[in-house]
Amino acid sequence: MDKPVEPGAIDAARGNYPALERWTYMDVAGRCILSRTTRAAVDAHLDERMMNGGDKEKFFALIERARGKFAQLINAAPDEVAYAKNISDGINMIATGFNWKRGDNVILCPGLEHPNNVYPWLNMRRYGLEVRSVKPRNGHIPVDEMNKLIDRGTRVVTVSSVTFAPGFRTDVDALGRVCRSRGVLLLVDAAQSVGVLHTDVQASNIDALAVSTQKGLLGLYGMGFLYCRREWAEKLQPAYLARFGVDLGGAHEASMGDDKFKLMPAARRFDLGNYNYVATAAADASLTELLAYGTPRIERYATKLGHALAQGFLDLGLPVSGGKPGPHLAHIVTIGAMGTNHYGTEDDRLNRLYAHLTENRVKLSIRRGVLRFSLHLYNNMDDVARVLDLTRTFLAADKRR
Ligand SMILES: Cc1ncc(COP(=O)(O)O)c(C=O)c1O
Incomplete structure (x- = not known):
């Protein structure tokens, strides 16, 4: 303790x-x-860009440092963390990473989810995905009903760890146990919990978790992280692909391999091109504070x-x-x-x-x-x-x- x-x-x-x-x-x-500390980290980054243009190697070191800190915060491995713009981006990475077949379904509670965790799923109906809804119960996401709805076609169950209104906690652990035993991906929208409430993706059997940095992570807008458990990430196919999602060893960022490329391990395959370095500088500073407490x-x-x-x-x-x-x-x-x-x-x-x-x-x-x-x-x-x-x-x- x-x-x-x-x-x-x-x-x-x-x-x-x-x-x-x-x-x-x-x-x-x-x-x-x-x-003040986070603001100073942003200022230092902008000063460096203004006065010297910036050093790419240092920027990449910052990216890996912040990735590692976020992984530590949620008890994941750094490879299981991808950079995203926001929650919607992370959720869409998962939704579009499946090869949907008719008969597949996702279970969620649209009445209590933020629209950014509803529209990505409605959009997948064009590939045959069935969106199964449960109704809120006294302001709560009824986890027991979600568990009951899981069948052979269920690929994903998704919930907010804490709803944006009325702000109740969801029993993610109870869902996690059932999803893991049924081989269903549990995706958590952690907008309203990460940074304030303790998150342990391993203990809670969470397979994917999307966050943005402007709330509990004490950072800027336009920046988020997606956690995706290695076993799942390596089964998913990123809908968008660019250099940082491709494994060319330590080759230069502008190197091109041949047509038969290998994807980066785990969630790194979702990284695309250049990162939001300024918002990463902010997140790096605030993650230090959160980890210290x-x-x-x-x-x-x-x-x-x-x-x-x-x-x-x-x-x-x-x-x-x-x-x-x-x-x-x-x-x-x-x-x-x-x-x-x-x-x-x-x-x-x-x-x-x-x-x-x-x-x-x-x-x-x-x-x-x-x-x-x-x-x-x-x-x-x-x-x-x-x-x-x-x-x-x-x-x-x-x-x-
Ligand atoms: C539960 C939840 N999900 C998502 C979001 C926002 O999503 P995004 O980061 O894509 O703007 C919010 C913001 O208020 C939220 O409360």
Whole structure:
């Protein structure tokens, strides 16, 4: 067991995030704030490009370093990590890597997935893929129903590890055990968990995992990673292929082999051409920070904050999704009734609460009709207390309206 985070250590993290001087920032589920260290790594990269043009060997070393750190974060091997633009890119790499046959099916819960983990599958129907849907159950992805739907034609089951709304955790381990025993690829959209919640792809029997770096990984937009377990990656055929997906030993990047080429080992076959070096510089710096604290500690810390916030809202009589904090709840707390509106809720009182918090420099978001508060290592109990105080004042004044 690793040691719990000492308060001093997390306070040190907080001091590295200048945005906290102006915001009570509770929106990592939308996007993170950047640390000074990450910003400095980006500046150093751009300075080097501006002043010297840049050294390609150093850029490649950066790519391998960040790949290794991401692999370490999720307990994978570096070869099992490919570079991607975002989550959609990673998911499409998997979806288009299969040679679909009529009778094949994929199982998902479109009602709770982000559209970027639904459209890639609908698009595969033109190759004969059947998209099997399960309905949400009380805001949860019903993993038991997904397991029941698996049959001989099932190739892939896909879920979000934590949904973007209402923000509940999915029982990925329960799915992983069944998928592994049935030879089905389990693909996880980890947009809302990686970097905040501990992820161990081996322990959870996850075969593929897509992330982007602008949320829990504390980096920039336009950059992501795809993990694909070696055994699966080497069965898949990349739909796009370029030099970095082809194994020419240590030959120069502009070398051309003959027509009979070998694909790179494992997930490296999905790499294409030049990388997003600037966003990789950011991810490399933020991964160093995440690895230094360790995700088991960050998860415990952020979950404790999430539970305190949820309990505080409940004590104030607000409709917290999922009710009492339990195993379903981690660092994302939502209030209200799920709907379809991303600009407001059906409950005018909650719209007024949103306006009141925003006017008081709290950063949160609205997704599918619920107010969403999301936490990371740079938050603390003072943030939670401040949001609850502001809410209490608002509710008292609103009653007198
Ligand atoms: C669960 C989930 N998946 C995917 C995305 C975004 O996908 P992409 O990185 O392709 O823009 C988000 C962003 O909010 C998300 O919450």
